[in-house]
Amino acid sequence: MAIASTRKRPRERFAKPMAELTLIKTAAEQQIAAAWDAAKDRLPGSRALRAAAFERFAGIGLPHRRIEEWKYTDLRALMRDAKPLANPPDAAAKARAQGSGKLLVDVDCRRLVFVDGAFVPEQSQLDALEPGLTIQTMAAALAAGEELVTAHLGQVVPAQDDVAVALNTAFMGDGAVIRVAAGAALERPLHLVFAASGDKPASIFTRSLVVIEQGARVMLVESHEGSGGDYQVNTAVEVKVGDGAHVDHVKITAESATALHVSTLMAALGARARFNAFTFTTGGAVVRNQLLVRFDGEETIAGIRGATLIRGRQHVDTTLVAEHAAGGCQSRELFKSVLDEQSRSVFQGKIIVRPRAQKTDAKMATHALLLSEAAEADNKPELEIFADDVQCGHGATAGALDQNLLFYLKARGIPAKEAEALLIQAFIGEAVEGIEHAGLREALMDHVIAWLAARAARTGRAERG
């Protein structure tokens, strides 16, 4: 009874003072506050930074559907409770996470493994670092007050008022701090493996910072996966891309079926840079991927793409803000989702063109393929243009597979499920093609094919019968 009443919003027509409003908290909010009180003295790094972030969270609370940015992903309703902060992984937890990152087993990457949010050196490759590459852990860098961290953390694309970022900043435990010196070209992709052991209910907060200096070449992959269990992830990555640098970022979210996963990518792009981001999501009960990309220098070209394949009651939200703050840049945004059963995808994409960002060329498209009557896609594209000499456009579609195309394939002897799979692969393939690294492209398409095969196995027999 007590909990039920705390979920309700106070009646605002009495215009109660703010202090009184914030007294009423959900169970999850209360648990987060308790976790903060218990952990604030042992978390590494500056207390002030964390405390300020926590206060911002406490002032806002968990966002709900009346907050425009969270309208389609009511975090307050979706997050019934907050799990206790994850413990450092023991030997058993590390052993369970041993097979993580296998999606990219055929790609020669430098792997940095985090289990339940903590760095696991024995599963990581820190030897023979390429010239110009330095890697530290976030926990150590925070504790030591590393200059790179104090100079950039939380400042790459400031997002103080974002609840997910505020919580992440308050609770961040570990992550990677990577610096790539000017002109360095890393041949092997860096693969940050974030694994959840699923040992017991846990909240995992990871934060990474990647500073890529002028003219460097980096491929950065992060994968998030779990082998089961009830856990919540809040992860954030800040990427500073120097002038003339060439950076690919691929994020794979394959969390376990009951996991809640909130992520934020904050990327600031210098001049004449190339930046390719890809967000690939198949796993997790509730996933929110926030992408905040700011163009700070002129003549940069960026592709921001993504693909989501979900089923059951999965809910995946992609919220993108591409801010053109400098002129002459080109951005291409393409997001595709394939929705089976009762799953739901949300795409909120906003392109902002600042007054000085003349000659901006931005095109955003989002397409949803609904494989069932009960699936739902919410697409919300927005353009905010303050410059007068720009080319901006957006398009959004949602629909079923083309029956005529299916018939054409079937008439050539291809069974229905296989025909559907071919068309779905082609649909997703258009977005995946934007990834430059052939091995990564193939690994993701293999994952798509596996997803489709599982779907065919699940439904094939039922429909034939």
Added chain:
Amino acid sequence: MAVLEVRNLHVEVDGKKILNGLDLVVNTGEVHAVMGPNGSGKSTLAYVLAGKDDYEVTAGEILFDGDNIFEMEPDERAAKGLFLAFQYPLEIPGVATMTFLRTALNAQRKKRQQAELSTPEFMKKVREAAKTLGVDQEMLRRGVNVGFSGGEKKRNEILQMALLEPRLCVLDETDSGLDIDALRIVADGVNRLRSPERSMVVITHYQRLLNYIVPDVVHVLSRGRVVKTGTKELALELEAHGYREYQEEAA
């Protein structure tokens, strides 16, 4: 021996009667032309044979090698040897022609309990068939029919037919949209596939195609049924006099 037997076929689309007691028997190795005015039900016949949804069969039967075709899905009919060359071949962006051909061929082989073709075997087969039809390698790498001209799309249909080696080919207005040179290439491709084991149903509005693909039997379709059957001379007669008398007769 009859490959195809259509008996008293009645078909409706959205409650509108299109086929009205159609009968057609095609024996092994024969080429039958089905001619008729617009709206006589020619394309409906093609689609019902291939198994497209949205066509409601209210009476009659179709036997393919003696088996009831209505109990088979479109892919099962194809694997059994039925091929429809589409009047308007569809574009499939993102599915490379090569992938499409290979998936189709291997799906059919699998259903017939034959081993899948190895990559070199498949490539050799495709290259040979493509060469005779003037389909270049670049076209095979592109998405199915994406950016193809009308003539290229029709050639791609015949390429599929050559690869899949069906026993019953249904060509739905294969001549439509083709200039005389393209028509000759397509017709040559079809003629090369004529054999004592293969039957064809050539659906066309114009006699012109039948100068190149010479039929054994010609049927005139009007208002959803066959109103006259004859030899190839019947096609020439139609060319001279039009469909008018048959339309009146059917009415």
